[in-house]
């Protein structure tokens with residue numbers, strides 16, 4: 569028998585288009601405004617530095633493998649039972665763990681047309697089939713998701729609000745989705761931007777997790793808490809899901825600095841409120857300014873905006889991106905999300921936002 573002359577990755581692995589993070593530099597430009605990864609312009613809570621410094625005095629010790637301190641802090645902040653919380657190295661890790669736990673070759677994982685790219689990667693990495701469902705008006709469509717369910721469906725990913733569109737589903741729709749799914753299909757509500765949403769008909773999913781066996785809600789410290797560099801995510805989940813995922817995760821998947829920082833950050837509600845207030849001012853201002861210069865903007869409830877450019881030469885998204893990058897303004901191209909004519913802009917500092925408005929005005933007038 570002839571064997572391959574080198575180790576062979578599992579089927580499907582080499583078909584994965586590796587995730588490309590938002591750019592963080594612009595060649596030849598000194599001052600950079602990174603508006604490409606939905607990070608907060610406010611940075612983390614001032615309480616974080618001290619917590620990290622004191623944790624840093626004991627780096628020879630393994631962290632608490634159950635991240636109890638962090639789970640308790642999250643539980644206090646959200647009124648949740650810490651026993652139903654599982655922490656991870658970013659919510660990206662959770663998305664992967666859920667796929668490893670519930671998908672296998674032959675099974676199917678569903679996500680929507682302009683859904684977060686990590687879903688496809690993790691479904692494929694688990695050997696399962698990614699099933700992409702159309703959206704309506706750049707918004708997830710519950711009927712389309714339900715219509716895509718087959719006997720092989722094991723998992724549905726839904727970011728609410730979604731990245732990169734910024735659109736969301738009201739909770740009545742999430743409920744309708746859950747009640748239409750077979751009981752053995754896990755619904756993963758990715759609520760990475762939940763804190764930013766100010767809508768009466770929005771809920772992140774806490775109640776639905778508490779009252780059903782097939783829903784989990786994932787959250788992150790990377791966005792409003794300003795801790796993307798430390799990698800902290802968590803999920804609120806039914807007992808049976810936790811029992812399974814806890815067997816799969818690494819025993820020390822959340823590091824000691826992350827536990828300390830996350831615990832401090834989530835206790836600082838005033839800092840979160842400042843971030844929400846900043847977003848509430850700038851989200852409508854940016855949208856209004858871009859619409860005034862003739863650009864279409866998808867209504868967003870998160871801390872970023874999807875800006876649509878004309879397809880006419882000289883005014884395309886690719887050309888706008890180049891123009892902005894030349895001024896140190898780094899937005900995100902979203903062709904990989906099936907949106908070649910749009911750029912995604914994170915709501916930045918006042919200075920960054922004003923610069924983008926000025927730059928895009930000049931770009932559109934030229």
Ligand SMILES: *Cc1c(COP(=O)(O)O)cnc(C)c1O
Pocket residue numbers: 606657658659660661684727730731758760787788789790791796799800801
């Ligand atoms: C940013 C983001 C996350 C967070 O990922 P982390 O691994 O926690 O940094 C998760 N889901 C979506 C949709 C996101 O945009």
